[in-house]
Each structure stands twice: as C-alpha cells, then as structure tokens.
Amino acid sequence: MEKSKYTDEQIKLARYAKALSHPVRVQIMEILARQSCCYSGDMVDELPIARSTLSQHLTELRNAGLIQGEFNPPKIKYCINQEAWKEAAKLLTTFLAKKTTL
Amino acid sequence: MEKSKYTDEQIKLARYAKALSHPVRVQIMEILARQSCCYSGDMVDELPIARSTLSQHLTELRNAGLIQGEFNPPKIKYCINQEAWKEAAKLLTTFLAKKTTL
DNA sequence: AATTCATTTCGTAATTATACGAAACAGAAA
DNA sequence: TTTCTGTTTCGTATAATTACGAAATGAATT
Numbered sequence: 621m622e623k624s625k626y627t628d629e630q631i632k633l634a635r636y637a638k639a640l641s642h643p644v645r646v647q648i649m650e651i652l653a654r655q656s657c658c659y660s661g662d663m664v665d666e667l668p669i670a671r672s673t674l675s676q677h678l679t680e681l682r683n684a685g686l687i688q689g690e691f692n693p694p695k696i697k698y699c700i701n702q703e704a705w706k707e708a709a710k711l712l713t714t715f716l717a718k719k720t721t722l
Numbered sequence: 723m724e725k726s727k728y729t730d731e732q733i734k735l736a737r738y739a740k741a742l743s744h745p746v747r748v749q750i751m752e753i754l755a756r757q758s759c760c761y762s763g764d765m766v767d768e769l770p771i772a773r774s775t776l777s778q779h780l781t782e783l784r785n786a787g788l789i790q791g792e793f794n795p796p797k798i799k800y801c802i803n804q805e806a807w808k809e810a811a812k813l814l815t816t817f818l819a820k821k822t823t824l
Numbered sequence: 825a826a827t828t829c830a831t832t833t834c835g836t837a838a839t840t841a842t843a844c845g846a847a848a849c850a851g852a853a854a
Numbered sequence: 855t856t857t858c859t860g861t862t863t864c865g866t867a868t869a870a871t872t873a874c875g876a877a878a879t880g881a882a883t884t
Contacts, residue, residue, distance in 0.1 A: 625770055626745035630752075638743035642872085643728035643736045646817070650732075653820040661830060668727055673873055675832055680871095693881045694830045709818035715748070716811035718755040744842085763860055775843055777862055782841090795851045796860045 633715055636708040639684035644669055645677050649700070652687065657699040735817055738810040741786035746771055747779050751802070754789065759801040 626634075640646055644667055651658055651666065664674050678698060681687045685704040690697045728736075742748055746769055753760055753768065766776050780800060783789045787806040792799045 626749060630745045630748045634743055634745040634748050637739045637741075637748075639739075640814075640817075641736055641740035641743045643732040646732045646736050646739075647728060650817075650820070659830085660832095669872095670874055671831075672833080672875075676872075679832090691881095694828085696831065705818075709815075712742075712818055713815050715742075715752075716807075716814055718752070761860085762862095771842095772844055773861075774845075774863080778842075781862090793850095796858090798861065 629711065632707070633711045635684055636686070636704075636712060639681055639686055639708075642677065644674075645681055648674075648677060648681065649686065652698060652700045657690075657697050659695045659697055661695065663698075731813065734809070735813045737786055738788070738806075738814060741783055741788055741810075744779065746776075747783055750776075750779060750783065751788065754800060754802045759792075759799050761797045761799055763797065765800075 640649070647667065648663065651663055660671075660674060660678060664671050667674060669677075678687065678689070682689065685701055686708065687698050688701050690699065742751070749769065750765065753765055762773075762776060762780065766773050769776060771779075780789065780791070784791065787803055788810065789800050790803050792801065
C-alpha cells in the first residue's frame with residue numbers, strides 16, 4: 621500500500637493526547653474542571669512545581685487549545701475552553717471505543 | 723494548601739496519553755484495532771516512517787502496555803493488549819467526561 | 825515617579841523524543 | 855553451514871520537553 625501522511629483527526633487526537641501527557645497537566649485540568657476557573661497563583665499552591673514551570677505548562681495547554689486565560693489585573697484567570705474540551709472528549713472517546721474484532 | 727505529588731490515576735492517565743501523543747502511534751493503534759493483529763512489516767507499508775523508526779514507536783506502545791508482540795519466526799505479530807486498552811479507555815473517558823460547573 | 829503584585833520570559837541545564845541508515849540478530853530454509 | 859527474511863539495536867544527529875531561579879513585564883496603587 622502507498623505511504624500516507626496523517627489525517628487531520630489523527631493529528632488533532634495526538635495533539636490533545638500530548639497536552640495530557642504530563643501528570644501535572646492532568647492535575648491542572650482537574651483543578652479547572654472542579655472549580656470552573658482559577659488563578660495561576662492559586663493553582664501553584666496545590667502543585668509540586670515552581671511558578672515559572674507552571675507558566676510553561678499553562679502555555680502548552682493554551683497552545684493545544686484546551687484552556688484560555690482572561691487578563692484580570694494583576695491576575696490572570698484561567699478557564700477550560702469548552703469547545704476544545706468537548707472536541708477532545710469526542711475524538712478520544714470515539715477512538716478508545718474502537719474494539720478489535722477478536 | 724500543601725504541595726502534593728501525583729496520584730496513581732494521574733500518572734497512569736498521563737502515561738496512556740503520552741503513548742497516543744504522536745500521530746503515527748495513533749495510526750498504529752487504528753491499524754491494530756481494525757484487523758486485530760498485524761505484522762510489523764505489513765504495517766510499515768502504510769506508514770510514512772522507516773522500519774527502524776517504527777520499531778521505536780512499537781517499543782513505546784509496548785512500554786505503555788497498550789500492545790504486545792508474539793514472536794512468530796521470522797515475523798512478529800503485534801496485537802492490542804485488551805486489558806490495558808480497556809483501562810486506558812476507562813481512565814481517559816471518565817476524565818474527559820468531567821464538566822466544569824459553568 | 826516609584827512601588828507593589830501576579831505572572832511571564834530569559835538563561836540555562838539535563839533529559840527525552842524523533843528520525844534515519846547501517847549493522848546485528850534470530851530462526852527457517854537451502 | 856551458509857543464506858535468506860523480518861525485525862531490532864546501534865550510532866548518530868537534531869529538536870523538543872521539563873525544570874529552576876533571576877530578571878523583566880504590565881497594570882494598578884501609592
């Protein structure tokens with residue numbers, strides 16, 4: 621068979637999976653899901669990483685589209701991006717529901 | 723609040739997500755799900771990577787527990803590990819079903 | 825204009841990921 | 855025992871990830 625590149629769905633799925641591929645990012649999403657939104661400074665108190673490291677992880681989640689930050693001087697309120705979260709859920713859940721014809 | 727390490731669930735979830743964080747590994751799992759099992763040599767014909775690179779990705783999926791290889795000289799037949807696949811589905815689906823109290 | 829506050833960016837370092845071709849390997853077949 | 859076949863390991867290179875503290879930023883307040 622001919623070699624092929626990846627489909628948009630495979631790329632999207634991998635991107636969302638990658639966003640969740642570190643325990644601290646899983647925890648961040650759990651915190652945000654629990655309380656809807658959260659300030660970065662409040663989050664860092666429950667996380668075993670430095671502030672600057674948290675900032676990097678938040679940037680990754682933002683780049684993946686899963687969260688968005690609302691500037692609320694001098695704080696930044698982070699929330700889950702519902703659209704993206706729903707899309708990630710749909711893509712991954714559908715994918716994981718695939719069963720082998722055993 | 724006190725700083726904490728990660729829960730077993732967060733670590734497991736992140737590990738499965740990481741296994742799926744590259745499009746070619748998503749595609750590999752789709753191939754295996756489609757036809758139950760597959761020889762590495764047959765897979766490489768549908769994938770845009772070299773044999774040695776495929777081998778590396780298969781090792782990653784094996785380390786994550788998602789697949790297992792059965793030696794069938796001189797070929798190796800790869801199959802999905804149903805137990806792990808089910809666990810990944812459960813963990814990720816539950817996680818992604820979390821909704822913010824918006 | 826200087827200070828404060830929450831956060832990010834910078835500089836840096838160590839580790840891991842991704843990719844390839846060449847070489848090694850293990851078992852079957854000749 | 856030599857050859858063949860499918861696969862992995864090795865050697866290597868480049869890029870991305872993860873981490874931290876120090877310094878910079880941006881907006882509000884003094």
